[in-house]
Amino acid sequence: MRSSEYINKDEVAIIGGGPAGMQTALVLSARGFSVRIYEQKEQLGGHLKGWHHLFPHGVAASDLLGALKEQVLARAIPLHLGQTVDHLQKVGEGWELWQGETVVGRAGVVVLANGFALFDARRKEEYGYGLYPSVLTSADLEAVFRKERPWPFGPDCAAPQIGFVHCVGSRDLKCGSPHCSKLCCVTAVKQAMAVKAFFPEAQVYCFYMDLRMHGLEYEELYRKAQVDYGVRFIRGRLSEAAPGQGKRLHVKAEDTLQGRPLHLQLDMLVLMSGMVPTFVLEQQERAVFFKEPVFGSGFVPVQGFLAAGSVVQQKGLFASGACKGPATLPEVFADAAAVACEVEQYLKSLKAVAHA
Amino acid sequence: MPKPDFGFSFAPNRALELSVPLLPEVQAVLEAEPSIRACMACGQCAAVCTAGVFTPLAFYRLVLQLWAGEVEVVGQRAQHCMLCGKCQMTCPRGVNIRNALLLMAALLPPKP
Amino acid sequence: MEKSAWFVWPFMLGFMFALAVLLLRYLWWLRSLLRRPSSRLLSRMFSKHSLLAVREIFSEGLLHLRIYKRNRRLGFMHMSLALGWFMMIVGGKFETWFHSGQFLHGTWYAVFFRYFEPQTVGGWAGTFWLHYMDFGLLLVLTGLALAIVKRIRKKVLGIHSTTRHTLVNRVALTFLWMIFPLRLVAEALTFGQHGGGGFLTGALGRCCFTSGTLAGLELPFWWAYSLSLGAFFVVLPFSRYLHIPTEMVLILLRHWGLQAAEDLQPEKALQAFEIHACSSCGLCLDVCPAIKDHPFQSAYFLRALRSGKGWESLASTCLSCGACEEACPINLGLEKLRMAARGKIHEKHHAVYSYLPTVGPVETSKVDVLLFTGCMGRLKPATTKALKDLFEEAGLSWVHLDEQESICCGRPLALAGRASEASALREHNRSLIKGQQARMLVTTCPICLKQFRDDYRLELPVYHHSEVLWSCLSSGSLKREKGTACFSYHDPCELGRKSTCYQAPRELLQSCGTLLSLEREQADALCCGNSLGSLSLSLSERQALTSRTLKVLEVPGAQSIVTSCPLCQHNLARQSSLPVKDLAEVLAVTGLPEQQGQRKAALAAVQEL
Incomplete structure (x- = not known):
């Protein structure tokens, strides 16, 4: 049995459990897709965890984070907390998520939502x-x-x-x-x-x-x-x-x-x-590695002008939120929804091909 | 013939005339060191400058004055530069400030 | 002379022409010296200095020992070409003398001797000269073969870059390459037809050219040989091959005490000889850290000076890292020449420094160290703090001369060719230093170090902080234990090549950890890319250099990169994925807290007494 047969083509893996990851997961889940979140920390929230209150209205960061988490829990989105992913391997139309030498997950579509890092x-x-x-x-x-x-x-x-x-x-x-x-x-x-x-x-x-x-x-x-x-x-x-x-x-x-x-x-x-990139993509034909950024590395590149989050050269790999460049929270939420729509389109087009 | 005195005078027009071409000596400096154009007058160069503490030398201002064609002021002030390069080390826009200042200081004929 | 000798004329005309042009050019370059010869020069002329010069001409002009030391294959190529040719010139003279019993002949006689006297085998001496001359020819041909290989596959000769030549140089090169194979064939033809010859020419003649039908080829080949010689001599004074005679004269002039001028005079005195003595051997290209980005290396810079065109940008862009001067086999004063060129470019530049303060910090009691951190030191507060902590630990008292406002040491101006302006800054700093009572001046910046040491003529000794810390370690006033840290050390150009300080930083690092060896270090180290030596190199080009240097430094196992220059550190730290620290920082953090405690207790006990 080939390993690609394990992959549920409709499942979406989201790497990063910050605002972008959670929001993408929520929108996709609301539209009926099965979604999983892989977060390297033990808790959801990303940078939002460390903030006190938010501009411009002074909303407490913990309130927003609490509301997001509540929805994630309400939708029973499977969480893989404390799980690092360091590279992806293309298998058939889908992806395997790897950490070191072990496969930690499989999915038809992967959405990168690893966010940004603060300049040292x-x-x-x-x-x-x-x-x-x-x-x-x-x-x-x-x-x-x-x-x-x-x-x-x-x-x-x-x-x-x-x-x-x-x-x-x-x-x-x-x-x-x-x-x-x-x-x-x-x-x-x-x-x-x-x-x-x-x-x-x-x-x-x-x-x-x-x-x-x-x-x-x-x-x-x-x-x-x-x-x-x-x-x-x-x-x-x-x-x-x-x-x-x-x-x-x-x-x-x-x-x-x-x-x-x-x-x-x-x-x-x-x-x-x-805000600086947390990782750089080293793209190979059938694999994508997340590498330590080096001097002058840029954010995740997406395709063309019209695509919101489709990663250059990779089918079925999307990027959501601030891993593509500096963004405010409202922008991240809007972007996450747009990326979710793009993922939906992609999955539908795959199905159409399969039926034909 | 003595000038007639009307009891008032006009101040000279202070406006910069942008539609006239740049002075040839200004153009020559910009050509010799094109990175000058990248200056956004953030003031980092002046913040680190020792000469700027004692004199009106501030590179970002010299750039503005160069664009305005104030060649003589630029030349005079650039002469205070020690060329230490601290400004160039910290410039966020990668302007070759030392070379620019060398060129600017040559805008004036040397003193005897 | 029985045979027709018309064919010697191309050679003779070319030779006379070259001689005349050389004489005129040299006289022109030496015009001021001939008008007013200095007594120093005259007295050195008739002393051991001339003998030393002859020795150097032999070791460098012929044997090329310095090239050989850097690169054996390349050295052998130069040596075989020059020594072989020289052997043939000397041997030719002796052979004709031996044969005719007469010392003086026309120049052509020795050059075309085999044509005139094919059967000169007279006893053991005649045989000796035959084989000797063949050996010389074989040596030249070997060198020639290597030179051709170098043009096609430079890696075989152990170099990465060769000089790209201009048209006149390519023409000269072609004639030069033709000369010796033609001589070989011409001699072999003569011996084939008439018998005799040495182990090379004779053997070739016997095996290939005995057929009578080839007799008609003998004279045309001697013609071709003469023509290529003549043509080579005609272009010699206008090509890089001018270096052959010029280098010899340069060595003589140097030994006679002549020094290059501070200002640019490419057609005058020693500077003219330096500019024309460059053979474009390419060693400067091979060591240049910027070779991939810019063709501004010394070989090209000197060529531009010779032609008088385009030298300005080449002089301005160069990093002045000193790698080429270190590698130059004929020790050309390249930095001085470049500074002279920069001085010429910016001759209209003028500076006014009357605004600078002339009074330093007031300290009445005598201290150990007068600390000068320099302009860049201000951007490196961690280094300064670490150093002050170390001074305290070692029991050294200090005054920080430029804690408030830093007056530049003057070297950046000197590096821009503004020597007179630099001296104005030196005056200001000298007056600040004069008011202080200290045992020594210590600077954290190698650029300042170089300037203070070479040009200030201070009454107190000047040290880089690595030297002081090393002496503290040796004397035991600082103690460190070897830890597990692994360092790779970057040699700053101004501290290494320019001030030859390699040992102190290494001893310091080895005292507290392991120092890794690098592909390029010490005198071969690359420039960090941030050198004040370059005036017009753009930021992106500098950053490309930095990443290249970091590739050398980021060796497997290295936990941090250490350097001892604020500029290098600043620049490397921004781009490196490893932490980049100054020596002082490394040494300060490796101090054992327990030892520091003991030392403080000891100090307190002394104070109580």
Whole structure:
């Protein structure tokens, strides 16, 4: 008996149990397809697990995640938690999912929903991440909001001086990421406002190159941060972080609109780490390997202009959500639904061929 | 003949005239170092610059001034550059700033 | 001379022409020296220096020992061509002398001797010269065969790249390649017809050319031989083969104490001889880290200088990593020449540094170390912090000279050919250093190190931090235990080739872990791609170089890449999938906490006393 006979051609395997994976699974399941989720962590949720609240309305991340999980459970979608997949093997029209030397699953269609990774801020050594405890990434700050880690300054500091650096590992050819991560701008605005809510006396500065408030109500949030929260936006880049007075950091920057260099002492410096690929596809004729990304690697490439998630050169392999490039949550949800429709079309076309 | 005094004067027109062609010396600099065009004036170069702390040298501004045809200002300010290359190391757009500044500083005739 | 000798004229005319042109060119290049010869030069001319020069001419111009040391097959090719030819010239002279009892003859006589005197076998000496001359010819032909193989399959000669030649050079090459096979056939024909000859020409003649019908071919082949010689000599002064005589003169001039000018004068004095002494052997191409991207290597740069066209971009793009200068078999001052060219390109550049501060940090008591981290050091806070921790651990006191604002050391300007501007910066830094009381100046940047050491003439010694840390380890003020970490070490150009510091970093790494050996390291190491030496190399080209260098460094087993230059580290760290650290960082984290505790306790005890 050939192994392809094990494969249920109608079954869809979804790799990644974050918002994209869950949403794709939900839409496909609602349309009557049998779906499985393979998630390498022990819990569903992806990056959403680490977030405190969401822009632009301030919805608690745990509420959204809870609602998604509930639906997944309600639909009894089979979950393979703690299951890593490192390559796919084409067998007949379908796929085998492999980890190392063992087959961990079989499916007619595979949807990649592995999401994104955060740029490793240590690569921009001049900002001192990992060297000075008061330098955080945006993800670290969310953990502070979620009370999973302490504020980097003492309780006696009622009026902390705080700086946000935009575009850390985005729009930077030297870091191999020429793209704009597009949601760090509004995340910084959201986080700056949150910090002000915790410490009304704090002075918060955002150092930006361009503010890209592309989403609905983002621009309004930006204005609110300026007017109601007193956040100061400075168009310019930071040079480097160095030890300053006491436990503070000494920071140098250029205010490009004033055309003058500026110095300031900070209690906390937040680096808005960009979104980078978590893996690169090494495509062979009948196999697809998920490899560690190397310098300059891009996101998963999809076919043409009209396809939402059909992966280049591979029939029956789709990609959903932020593994294809930076995306906000609403965009991920919309994309996941579109990819689900494409998967449905594909499965139907296979059936039509079989009948003919 | 003395100029008539009407009791008021007109300030010179400050607007940049974009429809006139670039100065040949500006064009020559852009041709010799085409990466200058990639500058988006983020200010990273100026943030790391030692000369910029003491003088009005800020590479991204020189680029803007070059486009505006302010050759003399560009030449004068570029002369403060020490060519250390810190700006080029950190430039997110991969501009060859050292070469650009060498070319810019040559826009002025050398002092005796 | 009984036989018709008209055929010697092409050779004679070509030879005289080459001689005349060479003489004129050399006189033109030496014009200023001839007008005002320096007393130093004159005194060295009649001293042992001339003998040393002759020795070098023999070892490099003929035996090509330096090429041989780098690449045996290539060295043998050059050696067999040059030495064989030289043997034949000398042997020819002796043979004619021996035969006629007369020392002076027309130049053609020795060159076409076999034609005039086919039966010269007179006793053992005559036989000796016959075989000797055949041996010389065989040597040249072997070299020629290797040269042809090199053109077709360069890998056989152990090289990856050969120089692409211009038309005049290809013409000269063709004539040169024709000369010796033609001589072989002409001599063999003569011996075949008249008997005699050595082990090569005689044997060939006896086996192939005894037939009387071939007698008519004898003279045409001697004509062809003469024609190819003559033609080669006519193009010689305008082709790369000008290097043959020029290299000898260059060696003499160097030994007589002549130095290349700082500014670009490609038709004057030593610089002219350097530019024309390059044989385009291709060793500089083979070692160049950028060979796949750009044809700016020294062989091409010098050729452009010879023709006066297109040298500007070649001079600007080069990384100045120093690999070609290290490999050059005739030790040409390539970096100096390139800087002179850059100085010429940017001669209109001018700088003003009056704004710089002239007062450094104030420290009244004497410290051990004056620390200079340089411009790039500011971007590497982890290195600086680690080094300061290590100084503390080793009990060294320090002042950080450029903690606030960094004044550039001047080397980046020098690398752009702006020597005078660089000296202005040196003045500023010198005045900052003068106010300090320290035992030594330590820098974390090899670029600064090179500049401070070579051009500052400071009263205190200058060290790279790897050297200081090594001496701390040797003296026992720093202690490390060999751990399980595996490192691959990247030699920065400015620390390795430019400052010949290879041992200190290696000793440091071996003290705390295992150092892996690499395909290219030490003097052969590749440039990280971020060199300040290049002015116009684009970012994508630099990144391509970096990934090539990383391929060498990311060997199996390596857990981290270590280097000792802030530029290299910055650049490699951005692109590498392995962590890239400075030596100081590696050494700081491998310190055993227990030892550090002991040391602190000891210090506290001393302070209590």
